[in-house]
Amino acid sequence: MSIDLNTGCPFRLDPTAGDIHAEADRLRDLGPATPVELPGGVVAWSVTDPALVKRLLADRRISKDAYRHWSDAYIEERIPPKWPLRIWMDVRSALTAYGPEHVRLRRLIGAAFTPGRVRALAPRIEEITGSLFDGLDATEATAPGAVVDLRSRFAWVLPLMVVNTLLGVPDALHDDFRTAIAGVFETGHSEAEAEANNRELYRLLTELLAIKRQAPGDDVTSALIEAHDDETDSRLSEQELMDSVLLLIGAGHETTVNLLDHAIVNLLTHPAQLALLRTGEASWQDAVEETLRHQAPIATIIMRFPIEDVHDAATGLTFREGDPIVINYAAAGRDPGVHGERGEHFDLTRETRREHLAFGYGPHFCLGAELARLEGRIGLRALFEHFPDLALAVPGAELRPLESFISNGHRQLPVRLRG
Template sequence: MTTPLPAHGCPFAIDATASDIHGEAAQLRALGPAAQVELPGGIQAWSITDPGLITRLLTDPRISKDAHRHWPAFINGEIPERWPLRIWVEVRNALTAYGDEHTRLRRLIGPAFSARRIPALAPAIAQITHRLLDDLEQHQDTDAPVDLRAHFVSVLPLLVVNTLLGVPHHLHNAFRDRIGDAFATDLTEEKATANYRGLYQLLEELVTTKRGMAGNDITSALLNAHDAKSDSRLSHQELLDSLLLLIGAGHETTVNLIDQAVVNLVTHPTQLALVQNGSATWADAVEETLRHQPPVANILLRFPTEDIYDPETGLSFDHGEPIIVNHAAAGRDPHIHADPDRFDVTRATSRNHQSFGVGAHYCLGAELARLEARIALPALFDRFPQLTLAVPANELRPLASFISNGHQEIPVHLGQRL
């Protein structure tokens, strides 16, 4: 069930369990291009649902992501130390930085995601993909369903990003579990705080380990930037938080992209057939998934550095008012996409989405996520052409997160060997 429409201008209470992200997004869209919402912990914010308004705000230099500088309630100590979502604004990395600080931090990680380096990763991604599919084959002739998310979808991006970062194998599963909980929005204060501490213990362990085994990887490069005697050097907190950003964004978003693409394709066999017979491409399926089921449904938080008036909507956003970008709502805007709830790999407007952001904070890993999905999907369906869900699609359980848009499990039958 979704939260009922608010009355008399009261903030719309966001469902922390995310039981129906798109139902909630539709209700918010009905309230206009932006709506006042209430997050867990009683924090009020604007949810921006209109793609045009999102573009205008995210390309406006007066919009910041730095709570330390531009969220008065945070600066004045009004946000509880144990607020479950505090990690999303407290970190100091390229995700939250503003202005020159953002440029400095983004420049340090940018080379890892350059236009030349990403395509060069394709052979390694393909090798990891086929190794995981080999492992899956042991379940092929059994009647019991297998959780595709646990055995394939969540593992592939983790192995790719950990290869880029040089994360030791013994830390892989621990990071997967902790990162997943970082995206959960239904945690109690106690569980969120415990996960927060656990994450930083893992990051400290990663840094300590890499100091003794430096290599040609992003973690080693960031360690060099931390140790450098220059104005652009990373502080220890920036080092840890930059690693957190790369592991989190490099894993969770790609997992959900592949997750939602698989579910869409197996539940829309005519669409899968269009891709398989060449009437559409795997890239088309990826872009339509990004529009139809954005891997990140909502992104927290941005803040006006001064009062902003938007003449196209007549809305005003006061200095320091928190802003959420609602990708789930924007991707299904009926003014841009005809019959927006329908999954259609031939849709002319599929690429007209904002699921990787807009402006200065456009996701550095966007092309890596696309590449992983374009390799993983055809390999999966070629290996298991009889792949089907083991439960009705409406029984798949969504992640308990209004940030991360995926499923808790994807139980499937792989089909008999051909």
């Protein structure tokens, strides 16, 4: 079956993401893939079926390079220059590259996430976690009944400090990067807000590169600058250099923030599941994997493009050359065909807890996956051991989601650290 994305009435995604999972359920009911409208009137396929997701992500005929493969709309500049989501297409890094260019760019940044380098970060992750708890203990946050936003004080800060250790980002730039990176994921931004955020983001990247050029260190940013200066075929352009640093910050941060956020909420709202961890009947690895399945940290990722017509025999669908494709990981993580009819339930003993696609699949599998898992295991165990009386300060149903159909997390995570 072939569908013309330029006709009909596509399902309009909620740019403020009021209820990601209710929307995912409706999309799943419409079929394994269905046309949706993104902000700005851009129409794309939304793929919800896990098996189809895997087939498309592993297919060499599916590209992420909008410059080369997004039909005439992008190539002929009919997508508005100030389209709020345009940065996701415009960046020049392994995130958007295709074929040999993807191999070249991924190889250059892959050194940041080798198994040995990730394992070596464990003591630093423990040190950062301890220092964050010391900071909380030294303030009014731990007074009986006091309420603290654990997302801003822990879930956000731990991954940011870890990735900044990898990249050699000076402390003075941490908070500004934190704000600018968050803005990239906000799908409810106006054109003016998105443009202002992107300007600030590239100002910060330019400042970081200037600092590291003046005082290089034993960090990934300095290594990428060396690759920029290299005269071989692996040489990075200035745009690729900046966007590769941006990708590393995103790959090492956003997924982990939402993993920690949702794991904390799920465990506090499912005390029987938390008890399994405390008795040793379930592991912290189980908690990480079930959270990734139950609440995919990246709900929907944009975009991919067939380089030619791609017919999927199993579903009968044909994806035409240049048609945008977005992958709905939130829907795939609760697919009843894989996880049963109770896929919406959080269950650490679920046999399929590791059968999720939260980090993607195929050539673009997330480089930061193992680092996110390590931070999750270390950070969550330490949190619940250090604050055994930890409790939500509001009912879980009252937590407000991020205004993003890309990033799946909460705006705040109000808790009481002590009774």
